[in-house]
Amino acid sequence: MANILVVDDEMGIRELLSEILGDEGHVVTTAENAQQAREQRAKGAPDLVLLDIWMPDTDGVTLLKEWQRDGLLTMPVIMMSGHATIDTAVEATRIGALNFLEKPIALQKLLKAVQQGLTRPQPGDLPRPPLHQNRMPLHEHAAVPHAPASHVPHAPAPVSHGPVAAAAPQPPENGLFGVSFDMPLREARDAFERAYFEHHLVREGGSMTRVAERTGLERTHLYRKLKQLGVEPGKAGRKG
Template identity: 75%
Template sequence: MANILVVDDEMGIRELLSEILGDEGHVVTMAENAQQARQIRATSTPDLVLLDIWMPDTDGVTLLKEWQRDRMLTMPVIMMSGHATIDTAVEATRIGALNFLEKPISLQKLLKAVQQGLSRGQETVRAGTLSTMARPAPIPVVADAPPLAASAAVAHAVAGIAQPPAEAPRPPEEKGFSVSFELPLREARDAFERAYFEHHLQREGGSMTRVAERTGLERTHLYRKLKQLGVEPGKLGRRNG
């Protein structure tokens, strides 16, 4: 989960991005102009900023320059625009923007850019942390062990505790599901699909990316299907967490 700031003067775009990123488990803060963005940045440091270029008070490139000048450009920034030229995109990148997305933004490009931006931000934080710490002792590698077993082995090795015998992983308990055969076919099908998607959303912690992969649906189709069934991914993910 990351804290993401969306800066765009169009309310529809702000709400759409907030809904998509919220479904991915992120906390989204919205600003409709550069002044609001300045106030938010003055009191907090987002993990990532999605910044529109053309805004009525101050354009995104100018705001980016301000943050760079004031040494506040410490987070990845992705620029967005539907009218920017190549020169504008190049200038934003030169100043310090990580990426540029052209509107209308496709879902796949948005999620890929956000993932890359958050990864870059985490790498920067790790690099800064390691530079102020002594070099850590090497951690033994457990070969051919499942992830949970490997994590336990590493924890015991670091603590100097003998590793207990490995236990076979236990399958998660499945919630029972039943539907009345007296229901009309469409209602029975909707009831099953609702339970099916709720199960996978809880299992994957609300991640739409993993649910789409597991169910074999394209993300846009998955969003439409959940909305049609009245399933709210964000609530299910938080409940599971």
């Protein structure tokens, strides 16, 4: 889990990125302009910043320069824009930006860029030792195979959850998943879709990534569909 700051003047972008990154287990803070971003940075360095380039008060490149000048660019920053030129992206990278994402942002590119940013050690970033992959002494690695045998029986445990989750909702006698055949088509369809997605959220333990794969939907579309149906992924996942 990481603390991520999303800076974008578009509310829809802030909400969508917050939902996606929150589902990945991160704590997300948002800012709609450069001034709010400065205030959030003054409270402490986040683990990563997603920074829009074009904003009404101060553009993202100028804010990046400020942080670099004042010694505040101690966290990875990923720039975002739907209108930036190659020269702008190159300039941001030269100043210190880790990556550049073009809007509309593809989900897999977003997650990959965030993962790279969080796993890449930053120069002088001592408070975050987990980013260094080779912290464990060799003798600790050697001790792993000699773990007590009592731990072995617990290894297959996760496999047993599959059949339990898969057997979740059963169709009642008066209809399909509680959907009456006397309902108007639109209402019946919405009710079925709610039950359908809740079933898969329970089955996949609330993982939006696995539900997207299971249902064949692009993840951004899945978020919007669940919001339209009034289904909360976190609550539905906990039912399992």
